[in-house]
Amino acid sequence: MDSLKDKSCIVGIGETEYSKNSGRSEMRLALEAIKAACDDAGISPKEIDGIVRFSVDSNQVDEIARNLGLENLRFFPEVFFGGGAGCGTVQMAAMAVALGKAKYVACFRSLNERSGFRYGQMAMAMPMMGHFQYSIPFGLMAPGSMVAVMAVRHMHLYGTKTTDFGEVAVAFRKHANKNPKAMMHSKTLTLEDHANARMIAYPLRLFDYCQESDGATAVIVTSPDRAKNLKQKPVYIMAAEQGTGSWMEMMTSYQRKDITDLEEYTRMAPHLWKEAGIGPKDIDCAQIYDAFTPLVIMQLESFGFCKHGEGGPFVRNGALEIGGKLPTNTSGGCLSEAYIHGMNQIVEGVRQLRGTSLVQVPKCKHVLVTSGSGIPTSALILRSA
Amino acid sequence: MTEEVARLAPMPGPINEEFYNGLSRHELVLQKCTDCNKFRFWPIEMCPFCNSFNYEWTRCSGKGTVHSYTIQHATMPYPWPVLLVELEEGPRLVSHGLMAPEEVKIGMHVEVDYEKISDEITLHAFKKAGK
């Protein structure tokens, strides 16, 4: 076997509601999402024999297995680096299924990120050891500030505008306005609102920042053969990759030759396209990890939707909206649906390929899903059956 | 605003105590590989250029240029400039900019200064380079 292409598929998706205060434990949320994904697939939770967790998740697999009553869990790796892990958990599952190491693998993320530990306030909660001691004490207090440093350089070199960041925020908000599950469902956003919002870390204003959310999301991966007898049309995993780059460090890879190049994607992308056997022009819909708006622009460059430095012009005039040249984050993304470390974007990618999205791209055949930026990360290319 | 700035203090360990000792003496010292002569930051065991374990803590000129920046408008007493300074020796440092926020420009020449933030810890900061 020299490729993972089409050797596995996503057959179940499950979500809790997304909120600012779930009122229940992260374990309870995880179990609800996994159970919902099993129901969606048409399998009993007892058929799960593999679980892949985010290493930052508070829920350990043995406790999940006890709750589900699993007696023979055979595969239980974890993927590190916060939001970079999402597509990587599906990659682990796909490899295990392809090699016969597990039959039904659940990948999940569960977090009370708003009512519990808030990543945006990490500085106050962390002892100043490790590499963050070289940024946080100088005033780079949160992930958004760390991304702002890259954004300023991108603006300087390429003429990228803050209105380009606004285009990204507005496009995803429009999608969220059609998705009742989205935290920003009832709140509209214009370019003017974006430009007038509170400045947090120049050049980033309030609506350049993602949501803070409580909730959980899960998917079930199995083989194409088993998928034939299940409830849903399978969504095939065409390619799955992890990626890093030079001088990689969490959020502050500032020793790189070019800090506007998200090398963790740029170096991964050729492997991803090669395995899938398609290119950027074949992507009908993208689910791009959007913790902060400039990172969407830089990822479009990394994955080859446009040349390096041309992400700003690319997103103008509603390019990322439904009907635009690359409909992106059709459920609202991290910016406007919920921040479940991007697992909710994998779920939306699956819905697009089943034809069941609330913001459906017509004849959607190929979807790119990416995970977190500025950290070791991962991505998927999915296709419809 | 006259409020005292509560700066979070790093916790030095074996790999980087020389870096902080240098700052306390008002010297910016970084690891320099004694095999390929390249500087690196932040402090790590091995030279990522030639994989040598040999290095010396070596004083830098303290001169550099602003490679990028952000202006904090939350958390710190704001507006608070944070610079990414590219040193003459090559490595880049995140540092506090000791100038008015509107003066900060990419490419501007800066030189090191020092801010004592606690009895034990002094940090580097950068000001506009003198003539």
Ligand SMILES: [Zn+2]
């Ligand atoms: Zn060396």
